[in-house]
Structures are given as structure tokens and as C-alpha cells.
Amino acid sequence: MDTLQPGPAPSPPPCKACRLRKTGAFTPVSADEMAFIESFRTSTLNRPAGSTLMHEQKPGGKLFTLYAGWAFRYKTLSDGRRQILNFLLPGDLIGLQQEFSDGAMHGIEAVTDVSLCVFPRDGLWELFRRYPNLGYDITWLAAREEGMVDDNLLSAGRRNAAERVAMLLMHLYRRLERLGLVQDGSVEFPINQQHIADILGLSLVHTNKTMRRLQQLGLHEIRNGRLWLRNPKALQRLADYYDAPLRRAPLL
16 A cells, blocks of 8 residues: 655645545545546645644635645634644545635644645535535535544543543544554654643643653653554553544545
């Protein structure tokens, strides 16, 4: 299986040459559907780490598929406090929620250099009308996004700090593993402890102490921007994580 190599984000190629589709992580499409997706895509973008890809409450956003790199969805309060809603990895669809509001319901920021495929929001109805299978794929992706938010709510509401960290590490590692991004037993892990605190609803101090304790127990290791799960079974038990194989996802 071809793997997605970390590093500077490459520009997306034509859809037929998309390396994401070669990973086996995504559902296949017909030749006709592939041609439509190619015609539906209006452009591609490359943005550096730290860029704001979507501003909160700003109208006129587009749809994106993240081709390479990491990003995250977030919401902020008036005093600047930030809640990260989820991390975005290659293949994720971005911006669908805007279709149902006057402006972006959340912001999106690039963690690393990213590249994206750009699609027009006003073309969604044509997609649903002409290609019901692709329309179902969009619905599936929206439902999966809701499921991830549900899991995050469960963590914030019921898991303690150690359980929250364990769940996040397991979840991200398995998603990256599905994309073929495991190398020598580790995955790229560009997020810092402030990102982790902001998604788990913990203070930075509490996050630091919790992650250090789990690492001292030999459950995981983060070094040089990479993550190793040294004892994944123990992390699974701690997080109450159900390690079912992740099914193939649609890709726009």
C-alpha cells in the first residue's frame, strides 16, 4: 500500500492521481463520479502552518478537502478562550456546516503546512441531484463528524484527565494508521500541549502533568514531533476505547 509521507504539503494532483485514494482508506468511486469530482473542484490551495483557513462568523466560505497536513476546527469566547472541536487530517471535508448558516460556525487553523482541494458551496445541490451516491457520501461524512464531536463531549463530561489524554492519543494514532502514516511504529504528531489542553478542556499545567505521568508509566512517548504508543492495550483500557477497524470513508 502506498503511504503518505510527512513533510512540506504537496499540491493536490488531478483527482485520478490522488494518492489518498491509493491508501485503501477511502471508498472507490466510478469513472463518471471521478470525472464529476474533478469538474466540481475549482482550485487547489497551499497554506503555511498557522494560517487561518476559515474565520469564525465570516460569510462566503467554500468547501475544502484537506489533501495533506494537519488543521483543527475551533470556537472562541469573547475573552479569547479557545475550544478545539476536532483535528482535521488528510481526506477530511471542511466547511459543510456553513451551508446551514449565514457565516462560518467555527474557525479553522492550519497546524502544519497544508494543501487543500477547493469546491464551491453553491454546487452541492447539483452534486446531490446528479450523483445521489456522492450525496450520500456527504451525509455520511457529516454524520461521522457529529460522532467525533459526541466522543469529545463524552471525554469532556465524564472522562478524567488521564482517560481524556489516552482517548485522544488512541484516536489520532488509529486515524493516522488508517492513512498509512505509521513509520517505524510512530506517527507524525505536530500538535503541542496547548492544542491538547484546548481540545480536552484542561489547563495547560494539568495537561503537562498528565501527559508526563502517562509517559513515565511507559504508555506512550512523544519525541521530535512523533508519537509512539508504547503500550496501546493499556491506553485502550484506560480510555475505554473500543479498537474496532475503521471503515473506509468517502473522499470528495
